Amino acid sequence: MKFPKFWKNKIFWLIVSTVFISSVFGFGAGLISGTYFYLDIKNYLSDFPGVQKVEKIVEKEYIPQTSQEEKIINIVKEVSPAVVSIVITKDMPIFEQYYYNPFGDNPFFDIQIPGQRQIGTEKKEIGGGTGFIVSEDGLILTNKHVVLDEEADYTILTNDGRKFPARVLAKDPVQDLAILKISREKVIDKEGNLLSKTFPTVKLGDSDQLQMGQTVVAIGNVLGEFRNSVSVGVISGLGRTITASGGGFVETIEDVIQTDAAINKGNSGGPLLNLQGEVVGINTATVMGAQNIGFAIPVNKAKKDIEQVKTLGKIVYPFLGVRYVMVTEEVQKENDLPVDYGAWIVVGQGEPAIVPDSAADKAGLREGDIILEFDNEKITTTNSLAKIIMKYNPGDKVVLLVLRDEKEKIITVTLGKRSE
Incomplete structure (x- = not known):
């Protein structure tokens, strides 16, 4: 059987060519028209109520919304490496329960009662607490009440997770301040040389320039658990006097900063910063049971401590050697005093009015004297004797204006020395 040979027929090839060309043009026209109508319908539907627009989400780095917010973010990034956590550890006794007969081996009284004994x-x-590094060789400033326990061990934990054993170099005898020391890490450079790695440090500002309402940032080891937590607030008050207590430690601290930046347990010793990233205070206390009332020691009071530790290896203060009560209008009326200001030298419970062999004793000050002026500075409740004497050094000669038996008297005193 023979089939017709279509491929030799010109009409056959004309039909095939026509179908092929029509298919190509039809596909192209369909592609173009489909794309056009798809985009047109999509744009139409996107404006139709109730139809959600699906947008591609692209993750971007957070952009601060205000210049102040940007400053705070930068401060935290810059200062955090120099803020450290202080971990306090101690050898604690391990006890076990056992039973014993209080009557010994008496067979008539076989009684067993529980007791406890130490087995190790x-x-x-x-x-825990907080501190911050003030020198590249590892000096750390913190609160004195954080490192009070002489038998405890102190470990410094940096923001990047490194641990260093710390030594307590000095405790301020007057203020709630202490200075610790950690040793620098030894590293080997590319050439094989052994080098000491320096620590990041904070910048110290001028606390005398603080203003009420000024924005401040607190960084600390909150509750001894949350490292380098950040809180922001303002300066709520200046020149406050507080009595701080905790862990058997009670101390009256004068001329402190009040802030509403959150200061919690564990924040003690952390920095209070201005918006230039400078330390202006050392967080020290908070009012239990109250909200947004915290206190910090002005950094200018700590600068002297840091320099003394660097040069002397300890912290020393000028010492007069008197026990006194600040004279107010109320104190004047209750005790029939001739003036309403000054420092009235009186005895206390178990405390003499004049410390034996002190500068005051050697200069001839007596119980009942009222010191009116200290080197021409009037002594008032806002400018107390303790605040004035902090400006001087041991060995300085000062002139006191003293009221004795209602007569003014000039007494020259060479200040003594007080250390921890």
């Missing part, structure tokens, strides 16, 4: 010790974490 184990090192436990008993507290």
